[in-house]
Amino acid sequence: MSSPPTTTDSAAVAVVDDDPVVRRLMRLWLEQEGYTVREFARGAQALAVEELPHLVCLDLGLEDMPGLHVMEHFLALDADLPVVVVTAERTIETAVNAMRGGAYDFVTKPLDRQRFLLAVARAAERRRLTERVRGLESQLGGRRAMARLIGDSAPMQELGGLIERVLSSDVAVAIFGESGTGKELVARTIHEQGHRSSGPFVAVNCAAIPESLQESELFGHEKGAFTGASARHLGRFEQAQGGTLFLDEVGEMSPATQAALLRTLQERTIRRVGGASDIPVDVRIVCATHRDLEGEVEAARFRQDLFYRLVVYPLQMPALRDRTDDVPALVRHFIEKLGPDVGRTPSRVDPVAIDALMRHAWPGNVRELQNVVHRALLACESDEMKLAHLPPAIRDRALPSVPPPLSERPRSRPPQLPLIPLRELEKRAIRRALDATEGNVSEAARLLGIGRATVYRRLAEMDDGRASNVA
Numbered sequence: 001m002s003s004p005p006t007t008t009d010s011a012a013v014a015v016v017d018d019d020p021v022v023r024r025l026m027r028l029w030l031e032q033e034g035y036t037v038r039e040f041a042r043g044a045q046a047l048a049v050e051e052l053p054h055l056v057c058l059d060l061g062l063e064d065m066p067g068l069h070v071m072e073h074f075l076a077l078d079a080d081l082p083v084v085v086v087t088a089e090r091t092i093e094t095a096v097n098a099m100r101g102g103a104y105d106f107v108t109k110p111l112d113r114q115r116f117l118l119a120v121a122r123a124a125e126r127r128r129l130t131e132r133v134r135g136l137e138s139q140l141g142g143r144r145a146m147a148r149l150i151g152d153s154a155p156m157q158e159l160g161g162l163i164e165r166v167l168s169s170d171v172a173v174a175i176f177g178e179s180g181t182g183k184e185l186v187a188r189t190i191h192e193q194g195h196r197s198s199g200p201f202v203a204v205n206c207a208a209i210p211e212s213l214q215e216s217e218l219f220g221h222e223k224g225a226f227t228g229a230s231a232r233h234l235g236r237f238e239q240a241q242g243g244t245l246f247l248d249e250v251g252e253m254s255p256a257t258q259a260a261l262l263r264t265l266q267e268r269t270i271r272r273v274g275g276a277s278d279i280p281v282d283v284r285i286v287c288a289t290h291r292d293l294e295g296e297v298e299a300a301r302f303r304q305d306l307f308y309r310l311v312v313y314p315l316q317m318p319a320l321r322d323r324t325d326d327v328p329a330l331v332r333h334f335i336e337k338l339g340p341d342v343g344r345t346p347s348r349v350d351p352v353a354i355d356a357l358m359r360h361a362w363p364g365n366v367r368e369l370q371n372v373v374h375r376a377l378l379a380c381e382s383d384e385m386k387l388a389h390l391p392p393a394i395r396d397r398a399l400p401s402v403p404p405p406l407s408e409r410p411r412s413r414p415p416q417l418p419l420i421p422l423r424e425l426e427k428r429a430i431r432r433a434l435d436a437t438e439g440n441v442s443e444a445a446r447l448l449g450i451g452r453a454t455v456y457r458r459l460a461e462m463d464d465g466r467a468s469n470v471a
Contacts, residue, residue, distance in 0.1 A: 225274025
């Protein structure tokens with residue numbers, strides 16, 4: 001169920017009352033003021049709508065369920081939804097209970113038109129201001145979240161808005177995406193823009209730790225806990241105390257480590273390997289993976305209970321091929337970042353080179369683009385990065401195709417005519433010569449370059465009546 005955008009002129013009002021006369025009267029007054037109205041005789045009908053109204057006029061004495069229960073359901077879906085309670089009960093206790101339950105205003109029956117419309121107008125204005133504040137907060141938060149993220153494309157703007165929603169809480173965030181899309185950068189953004197920014201940010205790549213050392217790395221160990229443990233070691237949880245622990249490639253954890261991590265998340269304590277006491281920890285968990293964790297759960301390679309603990313708020317990183325409009329900004333960012341190390345920072349990039357970069361599929365995503373820009377900077381010796389400075393795989397794809405040399409082209413064979421026997425060709429030639437000379441054998445023999453005797457011999461073999469018509 002979702003809320004439509006509020007318009008000042010036509011706010012959507014849900015009128016919930018089992019008295020048809022009162023319900024239609026409210027609708028008449030509201031529509032005269034320009035509101036869009038939907039009537040509901042039962043609370044269950046009102047709660048079944050797919051799109052929430054901007055405000056609700058609710059009778060407390062419904063037949064199918066108590067009006068206060070209907071209000072609780074509405075406010076559970078949208079805590080800022082203004083509810084104007086309409087009831088025949090005039091006791092102060094009823095009004096107090098309604099206001100405590102979250103009602104915005106309270107009017108009694110029989111309805112006074114002016115009083116009723118004033119309460120609705122105030123509720124509509126409250127809703128409009130609430131959504132205006134939400135919009136401004138979203139814009140401001142989006143800018144804050146995007147401060148470290150490069151790109152203004154629609155996927156990145158959407159990602160910035162999603163990040164903003166979790167900055168002020170400790171909800172567990174799971175970041176999904178292909179390798180090279182910037183999952184750790186998003187994790188750092190959540191930490192630096194969130195309320196734990198004064199604490200440490202500790203990142204651990206679970207795929208890079210041998211299975212036998214994963215628990216020691218995360219939870220620490222006591223001296224003598226195993227061979228080579230010559231001193232106490234504080235694990236990543238203790239190092240991240242008061243801050244954020246980023247578990248990269250969390251899908252690579254061993255089953256034993258998964259079980260230990262689940263216990264830590266449930267109890268909010270850790271126990272060092274070889275230790276005897278539990279140590280309270282206060283960290284925010286952000287994890288990331290390029291794997292399909294739901295598929296890993298179905299394949300019994302990842303614990304389902306741990307999945308529900310970690311994947312409370314999922315974020316999907318867009319692949320670079322899905323946001324190629326950000327390539328120019330990313331190229332400029334990497335030039336400024338890597339230029340000082342290379343010793344040159346071109347001030348311009350040839351549009352042809354940009355076009356070639358935007359055409360590339362980027363299987364390695366932003367990490368691959370950074371590598372390409374680094375290589376291009378090493379090849380560039382002027383103030384402009386050009387197509388020639390890009391790797392051949394990207395450069396050649398942008399160039400027009402060149403036909404192969406003639407010597408390498410497949411030779412086209414001429415069309416094959418049906419073969420005619422030599423004797424048949426000879427007969428045809430003699431016939432044409434005789435036709436041309438009106439049966440004069442001497443002239444025909446001269447035209448054909450053969451003797452008269454040969455012509456007579458061939459005519460005898462042909463036996464088609466021509467031998468008697470020649471001279």
